[in-house]
Amino acid sequence: MSDQRRLRRALxxxxxAGGHRPARAAxxxxxxxxxxxxxxxxxxxxxxxxxxxxxxxxVPLEQVIEYLRALEAISLVLRVQ
Numbered sequence: 822m823s824d825q826r827r828l829r830r831a832l833x834x835x836x837x838a839g840g841h842r843p844a845r846a847a848x849x850x851x852x853x854x855x856x857x858x859x860x861x862x863x864x865x866x867x868x869x870x871x872x873x874x875x876x877x878x879x880v881p882l883e884q885v886i887e888y889l890r891a892l893e894a895i896s897l898v899l900r901v902q
Contacts, residue, residue, distance in 0.1 A: 847877045856888055862901045 847855075852873060859869040870885040892898045 852877060853888060856885055860898050
């Protein structure tokens, strides 16, 4: 299973297992898309997580970082210091 699919599944599992009611229900694919959407070279991983969490409910920072690293590995995003 690819890193992207693992993250999508993990995000979906985390959402389902958390027992919370997100602001808006979302699939793992939608959450992954939103993470990429917020990756603009200005936001930190924490800011991206916070933005996605504000819209969909809690998302673990570790999973956002893992997804961003997977995107970096396939040259879809670049790490900005």
